[in-house]
Amino acid sequence: MRNSKVITVALVGNPNTGKTSLFNQLTGLNQKVGNYPGVTVDRIEGSCKLNDTICRIIDLPGTYSINPNTIDESIVLDTLINKDNPDHPDVVVVVADINNLKRNLFLFTQIKDLGIPTILAINMADEMDKKGISIDLEELQKQLKSDVVLISARKNIGIDELKKRILNPSITNNESLANFSERIDKDFFDKIKEDFKDLALYKAWLYITQCNDLSIFSKDYQNKIEKLRENESKLSKLQHRETVLRYQFINNILKKTYKKELAKATDLRATLDKILMHRIFGYVIFILILFVIFQSVFSLAQIPMDFIDSTFTKLNTIVKSNLPEGVLTSLITEGIIPGIGGIVIFIPQIVILFLMVAILEETGYMSRVVFLMDKIMRRFGMSGKSVVPLISGTACAIPAIMASRNISGWKERLITILVTPFVTCSARIPVYAIIIALVIPRKNFFGIGLQGLTLFMLYFLGFAAALTSAYILNKILKVKNKSYFVIEMPNYKIPSAKNVFYTIVEKTKAFVFGAGKIILAISIVLWFLATNGPSNTFDKAENIVEKEIKLNNKSLSDTEKQQKLATYKLEHSYIGILGKTIEPVIKPLGYDWKIGIALVSSFAAREVFVGTLATIYSVENSDNEKSITQKLSAEINPQTGEKLFNLPVGMSLLIFYAFAMQCMSTLAIVKRETKTWKWPLYQLVGMTAIAYLFAFLTYTILK
C-alpha cells in the first residue's frame, strides 16, 4: 500500500440510468451501506483499486437536477457544493442513459458548472445499434469540454476505459460550459459576482436559491443572501430561465452529435404499457402479481425454514450432550442457540420478499403501479407513490418508511408513514406461522389450504387496517399540504441478476445484523431473567417443591418431579414475576403469563415472540429434541385441562399481532422521518389500543 493515493469519486445521475449497476461493476461486494448523519438516506460507499490509487466511490442518490426537491437531492447538492463535506469528490462521474441523453445532459451541465472535474459516462451503449442511435463522440467531448465514455454497466463494456479516465482525464478544462448567468440577466449576476467575490458564480447562485444552512458564511454574506431571497418570484423566474437556456444549449449540441433513426425504434414499451396500465387488465395483473409474491413467500420459504428449524434443534442436542453441565452450557443451549435460530429462520422469507420487490423495481413495473393506484390512494389521503412503501412494508416497515421520502406532499407522506406499520411485515410471519400451525387444521377448503387462507386473510387485514386508518387520518389531520406529483415512467428492463443479488445481500445483511443484534441480546436477557429469581423462593425451589409433593402425598416419577421443579422455578424467576404481574391485563384476551412474557419482549421487536417462547419452554422443558411447535402444542392450560393454544387464544394472538405497534426500530425511524416524538407515540398508543380491543373481541366471540 506504499505510495497509494486516495481519491474520492462520486457517481451522479438520473434515477434509472444504471448508476447502481455501474457502482456494482466498479466495486463488487466491496461496499458498505450506512446513513448520512442526521437523515436516513442510505449512504452507499465502495472502493476499488486502480493501479496505485485507491478510489473511494460514493453512489449518490438519483436526482434529475441539483436544485433539490427532496432530502435525497439536497444531499447530492451538499456533497458537490460544500468543500468541507467528507464526501466532496475529486472527480464526478455523471451516468447518463443513452435513450434520454437530453435530460441527462441537463444534470451534467449543472454539475460541470461547479468546477469539479467531470466525466460523462453514457450507459446502455450496447443498445445503440438496436435503437438506431449514433453519437459523434469526439464532437461531444469538444462541446462539453469533458471526457465522454460509452459504457454498458450490465455487459461490462467500457468500464476499463472509464477507470482509465478517472485516473487520467484527457480533458482537464473545468470552465463553465455556457455563460448562462450572463444570458439570463447580466446585471443581476454581475452584482452577485461583485457581492460574493470569493465564490464561483454558479456556486453563489446555488447557495442563494437552494441552501438552507447558511451558517458556513460570514454575517455579511448571510444578510446579502437573505435580502436576495426576499424577491422570491424573481428568483424562481430566473431559475426557470436558467432551465430553458440550458436546454437550448443541450439541443444545439445534440443536433450536431446525436442521431436516432426513428424507424428502428421498437415499440415494446408502448405495447407493454397498454397491457399493464389497462383499465381492467392493469388491476388484474397487479393483483395476480401480489398473489404470486405472497404465495412464494409462504410455500417456497417453507422448505428451508423447516430445515433451519430442525438443524438448530439438532445442534442444540449435540452441544448439550457434549458440553459439561453448568451455567455456560445453559446460556448456550437455552439462550444463544435458540436466539440465533430465531434470527436465521427468517432469512428465507426475507430473501424471497426482497427478491420480488427488487424485481418489481428493476423492471420498471413499480412506476406503472404508482400510476394505476394514484387516484385510488388519493381517496385515502395518500399518493400513488404510497404504494411503494405499502408493498415494501410487507418486507419490513423500516425501508418502507424510508421509501416514503419521494412523496412530495407532507400530508400524504405523513399518512403513509403512520399507516405503513399496519402492513404485515416479515417479522410477523414467524409469529403467524407458528400460531397458524398450532390452531388452524391442515385441511382444504374448496381446494385451498385453510392455513394458507388464514395467512392471506391476515395480509388482507393488514392492508385493510392501513387503508381504513389512512381514511380516518385524512379526515382528522389538519396539515398544510402542497403536493405535486411528477413521476417518470422508466423503460422496461430485464432485471439484472447482479443488481438484484446485491440488493438482497445488502438488505438481508442489514436485517440480520441490525434486528439480529436486538433479538440475540433480548434472548440472552430473557435467559438470565428466566434462570434467576428472588432468593427467598427461587433458590429454595428444590425444598419447596419437595415439601409440596410430600404434602399432597403423591408419588411421582423422577421426570415428573423434574418437570414440576422447572415449572416452579420459571414461575418464581424474575420473568415469571413480570408475566404474573401483567396477567390480569391480558387475561381478557385469553393469554396466560407465559404468553405475557413473550408479548412484553415483543415490544422490542415482534419476531422476538417465537424466540422468547422457545427460550421459556427450553428452560422449562429440557427435552430439546422436540421443535418449538411440538412443545407449544403439548402445553396444557391448567384451569381447563385443554390445550393452551386453542382456536380462540390463537386467533386472538393473531389479531393482536396484526394490529399492535411492536417494533422499536420502526418507532425510531418514524421519529427521525417526522422529526418529533409526537407521531411515533401516537402510533404506539393508537395501534396497541386497536390491537387490544380487537383481540379482546375475537377472544370473546370465539370462546
Place this chain on the structure above:
Amino acid sequence: MSKTVADLKIGEKGTIKEVCLNDIPLKLVEMGCMPGKEITLKQIAPLNDPLYITVNGSHLAIRKDIAKLIQIDTPENKQQNLCETVKS
C-alpha cells in the same frame, strides 16, 4: 378558453405554448416541459387521473391539476395566451 394538456385526447399531440411558472413545479420544467416542446398524451389512468405524457423524450405521469396549467397549441387550435391574464 385556451386548450391545456388536460383537454388532449389519448394519442393526441400538442405544442406547449405557456406554462404558468409560478404554479408549476420546477422539476417538471427540468424534465423538459417548456414552451415550444411537443407533448403527447399517451394514456389516462383508469379513474381519469393521472395522465401519462411524453415530452422532450421523457415519459412522465402527472396529475390533472398540473396538466391544466400547461397550455398548448394543437394543429387545429390556435388561440391566445390565457396565462398572462391569469397572472396579472
